[in-house]
Amino acid sequence: MNSEGPATNDGLRLLPFRGLRYAAERVGSLAAVTSPPYDVVVRPDGLHHLESADPYNIVRLILPQATTPAARHRQAADTLARWEAEGVLAQDPEPALYVYEQRRGDVLQRGVIGALALSEPSEGTVLPHEDVMPDIVADRAALMRATGANLEPLLLTYRGTGAATGATAIIEQTVQRPPLLATTTEDGFSHRLWSVTDPADLAAVHADLTERQALIADGHHRWATYLKLRAEHPDPGPWGYGLVLLIDMARYPLQVRAIHRLLHRFPVARALAALDGAFRVQRLSVPLPEALETLAMAAADGNAFLLAGDGAFHLVDRPEPELLARTVPHDRPTAWRELDATVVHSTLLDHLWSIPDTPEHISYIHETATAVEQAERTLSTAVVMHPVAEEVVRELAREGVMMPRKSTSFGPKPATGLVLRRLTEN
Template sequence: MSTPGPVRQGLQLAPFRGLRYASERVSSLAAVTSPPYDVVVRPDGLRHLETADPYNIVRLILPQTASPTARHQQAAQTLRRWQAEGVLAPDPEPALYVYEQRDAGQLQRGLIGALRLSPPEEGIVLPHENVMPHVVEDRADLMRATAANLEPLLLSYDGAHPGTANGSSNGARPTTPAPDAPAPEGPAPAATPGAQAVIDRAVQRPPLLATTTEDGVAHRLWRIADPAEIAEATADLGRHQALIADGHHRWATYLRLRAERHAPGPWDFGLVLLVDTARYPLRVRAIHRLLRQLSPADALAAVGDAFRVRPVAGPLPDALAALATAQREAAESGAPANAFLLAGGGAFHLLDRPDPARLAAAVPQDRPQAWRELDATVLHTLLLDQIWQVPDAPEHIGYIHDAAAALKQTERHGGTAVLMRPVAEEVVRELAQQGVAMPHKSTSFGPKPATGLVLRSLELS
């Protein structure tokens, strides 16, 4: 376990020739987009995307064939065919892209570009979660086959405080623009030169594209090709480090593929979206576990006296509220605040008040207290590893971002859903800055960028 050193050279964001859908060749831009690959977890969701438009991006990020090798080859062939047919076409010159997402409750804007890769020990890009090797291997095979970055990672940085990844030292945040405020007319207001000033000027101009996806989120994209504006934005970003908000497996894949090459080139960079969370705070949500081969009855019987176990009433929102209350009351009383909601078989059960002796014996003591107290740490070290003895393999555990979707899976296919509460953002940041990785799939930051609005081909000059 190493602590990242001080930031000497910060984020290095480079322009690239974006590969984008030709709007006249598809039914709509919304119909060819997708959530990130790891959010499309249900077969019905995959089928919905595949049937939305024959050119939906899911055919590249999650191709469906009999074997992994065939899947990756199919994705590469599909990408080449779509380019040859003019469905996907490169922009005429390298650029950075301003990307905006807007819904009823949030406005987010950031810069999409090609980020120079750096290992964690340099303290420029900070991961906060461990990764699963089989996922990195799959993503690496896909990127090798396609020679493309098909979807951007989401990185956050604190534009108000150079040299920090996310969040100010005192926790204060500047006021965020109202999400439903109309775009101002006329010249942009005066702003300190830098990435945000470039973004503010860009959004005064007509967008390169605009679409609203079926979830009600409006997406807009602008191209920044002026060398002076690119220099202004990149000089500012060079003073900052960033936290990986979403995309740990893709970042690990970027680093793995770069290590395979010994000469400088396009593999030294990876596609990212950088969001200044001092101005546009992200949401942090939990990622739930689906234990595919463990029944609720067996799960509860095995727990014994390691946790207090209580049935709680549904429906799902009421059961989740009981989970939040249990954690809050435990924290106020000084007891271990770890709590989990088990769902399946038409019932909900609350697991809370873990036995301190069992915790101390299961959880490694050579990590910071904030790590030892994480729900994900307790879940994996005590419940999954010792009590339930569930292997961390895809056939045993599914990771689902939406609690209702996890519950639906148990109703359809059996098993047990373990529903969790989100981790506080300041805990994520604290551990990342210490160089301490959380268990994989501990957090879900958002809103996540839509996949399919702009791609990066490593074969374009």
Template sequence: MNTAGHSEATARRGLELTPFRGLRYDPDRVGSLAAVTSPPYDVVVRPDGLHHLQSADPYNIVRLILPQAPTAGARNEQASDTLRRWQSEGVLATDPEPGLYVYEQRDGDGMLQRGIIGALRVSDPSEGVVLPHEDVMPHVVADRADLMRATSANLEPLLLTYRGDGSISSTAELVERVAGQPPLLATTTEDGYSHRLWSITDPADLARVQSDLAQHQALIADGHHRWATYRRLRTEHDSPSPWDYGLVLLVDTARYPLRVRAIHRLLHGVPVADALAALKGRFRIQHLPVSLPEALGALADSACAGNAFLLAGDGAFHLVDRPDPDLLARTIPVERPVAWRTLDATVLHSTLLDHVWDIPEDDPARIAYIHDTAATVEKAERDGGTAVLLHPVREEVVRDLARQGVTMPRKSTSFGPKPASGLVLRTLGR
């Protein structure tokens, strides 16, 4: 089986997933597997979450995916040196033979997710094999590319989804059978999620999975910047090479539906009073002296009727809805599909950020993107900024836009649960 890569000219259309020799923590060399894992790099709530993970274990994966140093160059050099040292010390060890990996997550509420981790051929957008649904920020792609170049590794998998027909396909049957066997590893992280990992190395099983997946396209659920990074790095290396492929987790959402949540915004240095003052006469504003769950319920009700946002940071919640139609007509591009023009994220970026608040969406000194709702509110209250909370978009809307080739505004959705970082890595050679 060829795992090195294929040229674009000979690659078949469809998902092309290949086995690889996973790099994994030796459980005898770390405090616990749970203590060395992390959420994906862009979900870690910094700086508090970063410091917590760094102190959890000296070998926590966050030291690779979010290295800390005064300059970008020093950070990437530190990550590279750390990865080499952990490999030489045996903290991280390479599996003896190439395989695909069945990955399972469970939580205490009965949620079960299973998927397959492998090295996916990095396709061009024109092929329609991997569908993005969000725009990316160039500086983030550049940052991730620098880190991957320095480490010559895919340090954490993207989350991709595909839609099976809901029946027991050859892949689904294999995943279920493998999940009934003893795992390579099992751990429960502090968020209450249990994680298990198995390897598939039998050539016949690998061929079944590859043949089945070759009939499908995938939607990027989480990891747009890393996919864009894979594409950039692929162009920098002659094909075939390991850079033709990138580490992904593929989940069949016909069998294991994902949860879709919003990604919220934190406006630095913008008091809630100032943010609201700029909206007067342009949106309806309702002050809600209620708890966060009640405020989110009011947001959900209002979002059913049109664009709505929840502002917080001053100890209360403020429902902002019913935008002025003339304002929307002046600020939102008319050439885009109606489904795109009416998205809350579109109105937030095109109308509020660009025209009302005048905040660049890609300036980390002015705006932050946070997945956790309560954390967004707490940081706004602590820092004197404004939390802008959004209601999540339905998965079918996301998929329909992606199939039309229409990308949503940056950081519009959060699909989950996301794979834990640190369970399996992929090295690309130096």
């Protein structure tokens, strides 16, 4: 049974739960059944790759394939029920918090996975920083209703002391024990998971987090989905909580990367023609790493982007001040008005290019090389962005100002499929 009681708003309240996990002996390998988060999977190439990796890959739950949305959600629910009946997925015997570690080279990230009491943005406990699209929230909510499960954690960060006290002390003690599972995914990251069930350890984590405020690093649509479903289930219970991974940024700083825009069936020549006189444009006949270095130098002085898709890179910077004054909304703080994503959406997409922000016209790609390759293959345009500083993200979030959606990509992101959370009993 779920162990959650009434949700309260006294800081971050992270509760243990009975994790639903793959039985290692029933699958080819744990690495083969995992996936990146649903919105990072590049479709259709990445989707097909994951589906072929193992018949039980988690992508069959988070991105089911069928002819209609209702059929997709029903298929995911049926698949989940079948896997549980076959013993491929099984719930742990007692509620636990889960310490999770990711490591690759010099990158080390550790945090705690649990069921977080949900709070509204106005309460200031969990701070979103990006807008969401209602149709995506509606789709994820329908999937969650159908499956009765949180299929993947969203990523939250908080600012602790950085010292080995409180929740961090429990994490550091826990990783000295043998893990529940350990695997290495094809991206080179090793993943380890431990359960924390000792009442004293759980109490120490609880006491530490009640004074914390969290920033949504990744998973704004999932957070909005949690809130939507809680409103549908107002009585105390499991729908008042959502599956999250909490990371102390002071101890384990995340990397902040950009998310790039792929403009379907919009060739680079057409994009450049519309910029004539509005921005400075320079053609760069250099490899991608050098083009990104040039972008970083230009971005230090103002708005700058790369356009790609015709075999070269085009640095776009130094927008006309009058154009920005005319196209960027004036009802937000200066930091928001100066964001690259703001200028891309308000000035380029809305004004100069007249491209609607819909999936038919724009895809959001996390990997730079993938965005460029897809643009060249489909005669489209990739808008390569420069990352936003984490301090800017956090300050805007504290002010309650939403950045344009897909403005940031915090990472490394948790692998999907290591632990799920049941909302209903079978």
